[in-house]
Amino acid sequence: MKSSVVGNFPKVGDSHEQQKLRRGIEAYQQQKILKADLQEIQDAVTQQAIQEQINAGIDLITDGQIRWDDPLVWPARKFKGISVNGLLRFFDNNVYYRQPVVESAVGWIEPVLVHDFQFALRSVPKTASLKVVLPGPYTLGRLSKNQHYSKIEDLVLDFARALAKEAKALEGAGAKFLQFDEPSLPLYPEDFKLAAKAIEICTTPLAHSTIYVYTYFSSLSKTFDDLQNLPIHGLGVDLVSSAENIQLLRDKRSAKDLALGLVDARNTKMENEEDLRNLLESFEKNLDRIQFLNPSCGLEFLPYNSAVKKLNLIAGLTKDLVSSTKKG
């Protein structure tokens, strides 16, 4: 069992130093600094986000998605056929994203995240590994404004083809662990076949990566069985946002490996470690399936200091569990 995160990490904190990215973006928007200057700040803040995960002892980390101006949909902005429109609420959060607008056929032009991945990889010590997070094709389709395709099916499948090329490029650059985020998938169980077909397109060109699909913010009660048939290695399950997901893992054995969203990444209240252990023990049918423990979703919903505390909690809990298993 290893500790991990789901995706993003706070870009700013409360100290002056921790707000340099905020100042940098403002200065760049006012044309007071150059793009290269802003990139330098983004690099430094990315290294900081990586360092926080390493310091906490997280095993499988991300680059914190420091460059992502919008949650989840950001990489799609670099696809052909996409422009950006007004703000929309990001699921049920008091957080907004600029909605991608599909103006013409969606296509992949060039690597979007490969540079970020390579940069991050240089900052990761041997004791940890790095995963890359991509938006899932179905969720991208759902969160976009479709002004081109007559059917959402065609849009989702074109997103999938573009993401497949991106995933392949990332694997070529050395990525070993790829994650597709599909928070929209459980919300539209009637579209499961489409989502599955799209995910299959994304994963087909991948030769040796470990592939996870993460769902968060909602219940998997209507999609859990179908999710078992996806051509992936593991499933990320949010145990905080839906009590039904807890019951599911008590009742059913998962055919896929599991990454469990155990601590609430949307509330500052700190969980009790003993409660978390008891919760984990209740998943008798799936104990050998649990590969990762992580927060319920990205940590950017939390203030910086709370995010660090949650990292410490997850990493500490995982280490304690691993060492007690070894002893036992």
Place this chain on the structure above:
Amino acid sequence: MNLPKTFLTTTTVGSFPKPDYLKKARTQFSKKEITREELEKLEKRATQEIIQFQEKLGLDILVDGEMYRGDMATFFAEHLTGCKISGLVRSYGNRYYRKPVVIGKLEWPGPITVDWWKYAQSLTHKPVKGMLTGPYTMMDWSFNEYYSNRRDTALAFSEVIAQEALALEKAGAVCIQIDEPAVSTKPEELPLAIEALSRVTQNLKAKTISHMCYGEFAKLYPKLLDLPVQQLDLEMANSDYDMIELFKKFPFTKEIGLGVLDVHNHAAEPKETIKKRIQTIFEVIPPERIYVDPDCGLKTRTLEESETKLKNMVEAVKELKKELLTYA
């Protein structure tokens, strides 16, 4: 058509951009470089200016402009017993805010907005709206480290907000807006939002309004009409008036605050566009039940942008009124 005395009343949603001198003073105050009295003097000056600004534009119902407020949830939380304020979290793009953290039993410490309302009302003969954040939204936008569930938290907020609303009414407010933008995020919790808001509005004689924005109202409609207020103020320009088809199916039985200006767009929409937007609604709601305003608060626009946008809006309404009277 028989037109009543008042129809197509113009107003705004609540916030206006803060002048540079006030922004500077707020920063200085947060660094303890100036006193609360010094800050308040500038907040009053800005309030006076924004009241004049609205009178000059010819708006019918005014707001105090929220010069003394930061975020709409955080402002109240700063004054409530049982609340503290979090570190920075991201809202969207490069915008950050602080969230309330409920750390103890919530209690009303006495009037929070009443003096400000009295001050603003003393500057004009036009009615000034009382402005509150609704209990459901306060709950949804806060971190909660004290109450055991969302319902208890929302109802605890309604107790304190009800007291504030009564105090505003006692002071003479004839129109009280209680914003519930979070309502659109979790359709399954609409009954809770209704229950919590009814505890605030049940004893009020003033006209009650609730503003909401940037969500999928379609999923809530027509149940949304059960919110215990006389007027629903909806963001419509940003979402291309896609609610109208639903209004045809299920009549909109309340007054509508019709958002006709996209507040996230720098460009002012031409008078003709605004007229068309309002005319579209005539199909489903009669003019006497239409209040015309921007999609949301204008605090993210500049004062110049706000002026041009609102000028066009007031002009559009003037022309429409004339046309309606001519053809009546």
